Amino acid sequence: MATENGLGRQLSCWIAAVRTHYLVLLFFTLVVYFPRLCLSYAVFFLAQLLRLIARLTGVATGRPVANRRILVVTDYLPPQTHGIAIRCHAYIKEMRAKGHEVIVFSTAYEANKETSFDHPNIPAVVNPFNLKNRIGYTPGVKLAWFLGAHTWDVVHLVYPSLIGTFVLSTCAWRRIPVYCSHHVEMNMFAYKLVPIKFVAEFGLRMYDMLGLWPAIKWGTLNSAPTLCFARDHLGKEHEAKLRRVPSGTHNTFTPTPASSTERRDVRLAKFGVDSEDEKVLLMVQRLSAEKGTERVFQALLPKEEGGQGVKGVLAVAGDGPSKDFLVQEATRLRLRVVFLGNVPHQELPQLYRSADCFVTMSLSETFGLTCLEAMMCGCPAVMPFCSVFDEIWLDKDKPLTPKEWHYNIESTEEFAAAMATAQSSGRLLASSPAQR
Structure with a gap:
């Protein structure tokens, strides 16, 4: 029975891979990913050039300092129902309630409604291992423009993320503080969801290069819900830059019943x-x-x-x-x-x-x-x-x-x-x- 269960899971994994074009990742990378990434960098540096021209000509490029201006970049928000999406949504709601200006870029948000504060348009593909979620694979032109043209007090980048290299490198160029929060045990997920060991290991090495390394090198702070996970995920040698994510939940979770029955x-x-x-x-x-x-x-x-x-x-x-x-x-x-x-x-x-x-x-x-x-x-x-x-x-x-x-x-x-x-x-x- 255990063998049958293993074969069933392996088959499900490959079916998901085919359904989401996972098996043509190399073609996708060469034809779509790199050209769009280069375009994003071009837009970012164009925005930086225009800011420089504005400064040289005396046009103000700053903003009032009455509150914080925060940019949140995440793949995880409602209508997704898992814990990371709920947590991110609560953070955003609370920061806005405290008067901060919070701009959100995501792969999906509520009913994909775009406002001046919410931008659910990060270019994304379906997650092959969770078909109800989407993974951002490149920052896109609009996020690149916002990172290059606007003033930010802090950027919050939510991991796992495949666009961390772009966000962190551009923020490092501009010396914008970046708070990276890590929420998924990637080593366990990879080996559980990808039954072929060398494929799982290749994926982990790529994630280390595109995700974790930029976070460690350029992230101002890296955090996780628990310090033991942060140390294991990012390395004990980076202890000085590791923090525990403040965690809680909504006040609707109470022992008091809604009615006597x-x-x-x-x-x-x-x-x-x-x-x-x-x-x-x-x-x-x-x-x-x-x-x-x-x-x-x-x-x-x-x-x-x-x-x-x-x-x-x-x-x-x-x-x-x-x-x-x-x-x-x-x-x-x-x-x-x-x-x-x-x-x-x-x-x-x-x-x-x-x-x-x-x-x-x-x-x-x-x-x-x-x-x-x-x-x-x-x-x-x-x-x-x-x-x-x-x-x-x-x-x-x-x-x-x-x-x-x-x-x-x-x-x-x-x-x-x-x-x-x-x-x-x-x-x-x-x-x-x-x-x-």
Whole structure:
């Protein structure tokens, strides 16, 4: 079965590659990428020349200094629903609320509506490993003009990005501070999503050259949601330029229910559960190979079939390339699993409040925003031991979560025990550890 699953994932990867022209990358690079990149540099230096002429002729090229003028360059914003998009959207909204002028260049934004502040027109192609997202492959003429012609206090470049070389080199030329934030464990993603090892390694080396090296060389600061990930991703030798990204989530994530009947109504409508005696285990994540979602099934199997006999309904909110496989596997094993699909962000709090515990099997996180969201709603989160989760929740003078809510990823026994402990203490989270 493991071999069949591996072959299925490999086939899915190559199908995605063909659908998105991934196999003609060399042709694309020579015919499209380099010419457009050269055009972008030409536009940038034209803008710089015009600024020089304006200064020499006495035309003001500065601006008032009452607030900050910030340029955000990102591939990740709504309508994408993953954690990076939600995080970027929250940053932009908060900075604007504080009175800063925030100009955003992205591959997509809300309904692709362009305004004087939002420019969803970075030239992009479909991500071959996440077909609902797009990857910017060149900065484009408009971003090049904005970088060359306008005055900026800081540029925020969100990684992973393929246009970091252009943005960072031009900002270095103009001595504009650049804040680079890194959000994806590329080494794990590459080997999980690209089954052919030498192809994965080639992609990683290219990303190091086009993405990480410029960030390390020209970035004013490099940050990540956790310092352990920043050190691993960018190198301990660059410690002086590494920072932890300030992390939080929306105030809609609260243990207070919207109504007195919310928990009962949601459990019945969403999970098919009409009794408090039945436990609900909730997962909220992208359904992809690197998340390891299928590991949870072993704990749900009856003991006579080699499992741990964990009772209850597993509810899975999210979508992705592994969904069909997970549905088939849950059906084959005759498990009680409810697949909710993509759930709007504003509807997640009621799911967290109505579940008995939140579980994750993922080791590919750089922060694990859903764990924070769950506990802000009073739902205990069961997490594997790993450097990221340990840094956030355990490696403190006073740990934010009980060690008993954590488990070794190889041990289904520890996982089952952690869920049992978390479920029995979940109602104690009315004042959640995430809010302390």
